[in-house]
Amino acid sequence: MKHIISALVQNKPGVLAHVAGMFAARAFNIDSLAVGRTDDPQLSRMTIVVLGDDKVVEQVRKQLEKIIDVVKVQDFSLKDVVAHDLMLMCVHMPPEKRHEILALVEMFKAKVVDIGPKFVMVELANSEDKLEAFIDACRPYGIKNMVRTGTVAMGRLSQPNSPENQ
Amino acid sequence: MNNSSHSPQGDSAQNQSALPIKTGAEIIVDTLIEQGVDTMFGYLGGVVLPLFDKLYDAPINFIIPRHEQGGCHMADGYARASGKVGCIVATSGPGACNLVTGIANAMMDSIPMVCLTGQVRTDLIGNDAFQEADTTGITRPITKHNMIVKDVKDLQQSIREAFYIAKTGRQGPVLIDIPVDVEVAKCQMTPFNGVNMPGYKPQAKGHHRQIKMAAEMINKSERPVLYVGGGVITANASDELRAFAQKANVPVTMTLLGLGAYDQMRPESLDMLGMHGTAYANYAVQECDLLIAVGARFDDRVTGKLKTFAPNAKFIHIDIDPASISKNVNVQIPVVGDAKYILGEMTKEVQHKDRKEWFAKIADWKKRFPLQYDTKSPNIKPQYVIEQIWEATKDNAIIVTGVGQHQMWTAQFYKHSRPRHFITSGGLGTMGFGLPAAIGAQVAKPDALVIDIDGDSSFNMTMAEICTAVQYELPVKVCIINNGYMGMVRQWQELFYGKRYSKSSLQNPEFAAVAQAFGAVGMMVDKKSEVKSAIAKMLKEKKPCVVDFHVEREENVWPMVPTGKSLHEMDGLDIFESMA
Numbered sequence: 001m002k003h004i005i006s007a008l009v010q011n012k013p014g015v016l017a018h019v020a021g022m023f024a025a026r027a028f029n030i031d032s033l034a035v036g037r038t039d040d041p042q043l044s045r046m047t048i049v050v051l052g053d054d055k056v057v058e059q060v061r062k063q064l065e066k067i068i069d070v071v072k073v074q075d076f077s078l079k080d081v082v083a084h085d086l087m088l089m090c091v092h093m094p095p096e097k098r099h100e101i102l103a104l105v106e107m108f109k110a111k112v113v114d115i116g117p118k119f120v121m122v123e124l125a126n127s128e129d130k131l132e133a134f135i136d137a138c139r140p141y142g143i144k145n146m147v148r149t150g151t152v153a154m155g156r157l158s159q160p161n162s163p164e165n166q
Numbered sequence: 167m168n169n170s171s172h173s174p175q176g177d178s179a180q181n182q183s184a185l186p187i188k189t190g191a192e193i194i195v196d197t198l199i200e201q202g203v204d205t206m207f208g209y210l211g212g213v214v215l216p217l218f219d220k221l222y223d224a225p226i227n228f229i230i231p232r233h234e235q236g237g238c239h240m241a242d243g244y245a246r247a248s249g250k251v252g253c254i255v256a257t258s259g260p261g262a263c264n265l266v267t268g269i270a271n272a273m274m275d276s277i278p279m280v281c282l283t284g285q286v287r288t289d290l291i292g293n294d295a296f297q298e299a300d301t302t303g304i305t306r307p308i309t310k311h312n313m314i315v316k317d318v319k320d321l322q323q324s325i326r327e328a329f330y331i332a333k334t335g336r337q338g339p340v341l342i343d344i345p346v347d348v349e350v351a352k353c354q355m356t357p358f359n360g361v362n363m364p365g366y367k368p369q370a371k372g373h374h375r376q377i378k379m380a381a382e383m384i385n386k387s388e389r390p391v392l393y394v395g396g397g398v399i400t401a402n403a404s405d406e407l408r409a410f411a412q413k414a415n416v417p418v419t420m421t422l423l424g425l426g427a428y429d430q431m432r433p434e435s436l437d438m439l440g441m442h443g444t445a446y447a448n449y450a451v452q453e454c455d456l457l458i459a460v461g462a463r464f465d466d467r468v469t470g471k472l473k474t475f476a477p478n479a480k481f482i483h484i485d486i487d488p489a490s491i492s493k494n495v496n497v498q499i500p501v502v503g504d505a506k507y508i509l510g511e512m513t514k515e516v517q518h519k520d521r522k523e524w525f526a527k528i529a530d531w532k533k534r535f536p537l538q539y540d541t542k543s544p545n546i547k548p549q550y551v552i553e554q555i556w557e558a559t560k561d562n563a564i565i566v567t568g569v570g571q572h573q574m575w576t577a578q579f580y581k582h583s584r585p586r587h588f589i590t591s592g593g594l595g596t597m598g599f600g601l602p603a604a605i606g607a608q609v610a611k612p613d614a615l616v617i618d619i620d621g622d623s624s625f626n627m628t629m630a631e632i633c634t635a636v637q638y639e640l641p642v643k644v645c646i647i648n649n650g651y652m653g654m655v656r657q658w659q660e661l662f663y664g665k666r667y668s669k670s671s672l673q674n675p676e677f678a679a680v681a682q683a684f685g686a687v688g689m690m691v692d693k694k695s696e697v698k699s700a701i702a703k704m705l706k707e708k709k710p711c712v713v714d715f716h717v718e719r720e721e722n723v724w725p726m727v728p729t730g731k732s733l734h735e736m737d738g739l740d741i742f743e744s745m746a
C-alpha cells in the first residue's frame with residue numbers, strides 16, 4: 001500500500017542525505033521524494049511516497065521523527081489528501097495528429113508549454129492516476145521524453161481532522 | 167522542553183557584550199568545560215593542532231590512546247562507568263575513520279558521547295585534500311546526530327546542542343566536524359541560555375493514562391516477567407526497578423546490557439535471557455502471560471524466533487525511544503518516557519500479588535536447570551576462572567569484557583549486582599572493546615577495581631592500549647580466557663559447520679611477556695591449582711596487570727538457542743543434566 005509522508009525539516013546541508021540514508025539503511029522503499037522550500041526560509045518540506053504495510057509505514061514515521069533535523073512528520077492516508085505530481089512530457093506530434101493531441105491536452109487540462117517542428121512539450125499537474133491516464137493516452141503518438149517531480153501533498157481542508165486545519 | 171539537566175550556568179547572567187572574543191579552539195575548550203567536561207580522550211593530527219594548543223594548559227584530564235578506536239572505546243567505557251558524556255577528539259581523515267567502530271558501538275548500545283573531529287580547511291572541502299574524508303557522511307548512520315560547523319559563529323551553540331542531544335532521550339554519540347580554519351577564526355562568546363531545537367523534544371515523563379493501564383494489566387497478571395535492558399541502567403533506574411519488582415512481586419530477567427540493573431543474588435532474579443541465557447529465564451519468558459519490557463528493544467539475540475517469542479504473553483513496553491516500540495513485536499501497552507519516572511509512578515499503582523504457583527514453577531526450573539560446567543575437570547575450565555574472579559571480588563569490581571565466549575561466560579557466571587559495574591559491547595559485538603573500555607572505566611573511577619575479562623582474540627585486537635594504561639598509571643586488570651581460538655566462531659563451526667575450524671585459530675604471542683614489555687605486570691597460568699593464587703596476586707598489584715589463563719580449548723557456551731529457533735528450544739540442557 002502507498003502512503004504519503006510529509007516531513008518538515010530544517011533547511012540545512014546534509015538533511016536530505018540523512019533522510020535518504022535512513023531509508024536505505026532500514027530497507028524502506030521510496031516510491032518518490034520531492035523536496036522544496038517552505039514559506040519559512042529555515043524549513044523545507046519533503047514529501048515521500050512509501051510502499052509498505054501499516055507497520056512498515058509506522059516505523060518509517062518514527063524513524064523520520066528520530067532524525068534531529070526533522071521537525072514534524074505527517075502520514076496522510078490517501079483519501080483525505082490533495083496529492084499532485086507535476087509532469088513535463090515531450091510527445092511526437094506530426095501535423096496530421098495535431099488536432100488529436102491538442103484535444104487530449106484540453107481534455108486532461110494539461111498545458112502546452114513549448115512546441116517544435118516535430119514535438120510538443122506538455123505540462124500536467126494532477127493526481128498520479130490522472131498522470132498515468134494521460135501517459136497512456138499519449139503513448140500511441142510516441143513519448144520522446146518525460147520528467148516528473150514526485151508527489152507533493154496537503155491534507156484536505158474539508159476533513160475536520162486534517163492537519164492543515166489544526 | 168526539559169532543560170533541567172542542561173540549565174544555564176553562571177555566565178548567562180552576564181551581558182553578552184561583556185563576553186570576550188576568542189578563537190574557535192578557545193571556544194571549544196571553554197564550552198567543553200562549561201558542559202562539565204573534565205576528562206577527554208583523543209589523538210593528535212594536523213588539523214586539530216590549534217585545539218590541542220589550547221588543551222596544553224586547560225583543566226582537562228587528557229588521555230592519549232594508541233589508536234583512535236581505542237580512544238573511542240575509552241570514552242565509551244568512561245561514559246558507561248560514570249554516567250557522564252564521554253568525549254573524544256580525533257583529527258580529520260584517518261583519525262575520524264578510526265573512530266567509526268567506536269562510534270557505531272556506542273550508537274548500538276545508546277552510550278552518550280561527543281566526538282570532535284578536525285576537518286580540512288573549508289575552502290579545501292570536497293577537493294580530496296590531504297587527510298580529507300567526508301566524516302559527517304561516513305558517520306551519519308552511526309551517530310544520533312552529526313554536524314559540520316563551517317562558521318565559527320555557530321560553533322559554541324553546536325557544541326552545546328551536541329551535549330544536549332547525546333545525554334537526553336535515547337542517549338547516543340554525536341559528532342561535530344570542525345574545519346581547521348574555524349578553530350583559528352575568532353568570534354564573540356555567547357552566554358549559555360539552554361538549547362532549543364525545533365526537531366528535538368525528547369519525552370521525559372510517561373503518559374499517566376498509559377502507566378495506569380500498564381499497572382492494571384500487571385495487577386491482573388498471573389505469570390508476569392520483567393524483561394530489563396540497558397535503558398534501566400542509562401536511566402539510573404535500578405532503585406526504582408527493585409522497588410517496583412518487589413512491590414508487584416514480579417521475577418526479573420535481564421539482557422546482556424541490562425545485567426547489573428537488578429541484583430542477581432536475589433531469588434526473583436532470572437538472570438540473563440536469550441541465546442545464551444539461562445533455561446529458567448527463557449522458560450519463564452515463553453510461559454509468561456505478561457512481559458514487561460523496560461529499556462530493552464527485543465533484539466534478535468534475545469527473542470530467538472520472533473513468531474514464537476513469549477507466545478502466550480501480552481506486552482507492556484516502557485522505552486524512551488518511540489521508534490523501539492512495536493518495531494519487532496506488537497505491543498499492547500506502550501509507555502514512552504524515562505524508565506526512572508515511569509517505574510516510580512507505576513510502583514504506586516501496582517498491588518502486591520502472591521503468584522505462588524508462578525514462583526514455584528520458576529524455582530523448579532532453577533533447581534532443574536542451573537548453569538553448570540564440569541567442575542571436576544582437571545583442566546582449567548573458563549567458567550571456573552570466572553567463578554574464581556567472582557569469589558575473589560564479589561560486589562567489588564567493575565567487570566569489562568571483549569566479545570565472544572568469554573563474554574557470555576562472564577555474563578553467566580559472574581553474579582552482577584550493581585548498575586554500571588558490567589561493561590560490555592552488546593549491540594555491535596565489537597571484539598577489542600574490553601581493554602580500552604576498561605581503561606576508560608578506570609579513568610572514570612580511579613579508585614575502583616576494574617577487571618577486563620577478555621578473550622585472546624579480542625585482546626589481540628587492541629592490546630597496544632596496555633601502553634596507555636601504563637603511561638597514565640591506570641591499574642586495570644586483564645584476565646585473558648585464552649583458548650587459542652576465536653572461541654565463539656569455533657563453537658559455531660563445531661556445531662553448524664561440521665567441526666571444520668576454518669581460519670579460527672591464530673598464533674598468539676606470550677601475553678605475559680608482551681605485558682611486561684609494555685611495563686605492566688604479566689602472568690601466565692596453565693594449572694588449575696594456580697588459578698586462585700594468580701587472581702589473588704593480580705588483585706594485590708598496583709600496576710596494570712595481565713593474567714593469561716590457558717583454559718580448556720574446546721569448551722562451549724551452554725545453553726544455546728540456535729538461530730531461528732524459539733527460546734525454549736535450547737541446546738545443551740542434556741549436557742547440564744549429565745553433569746548433575
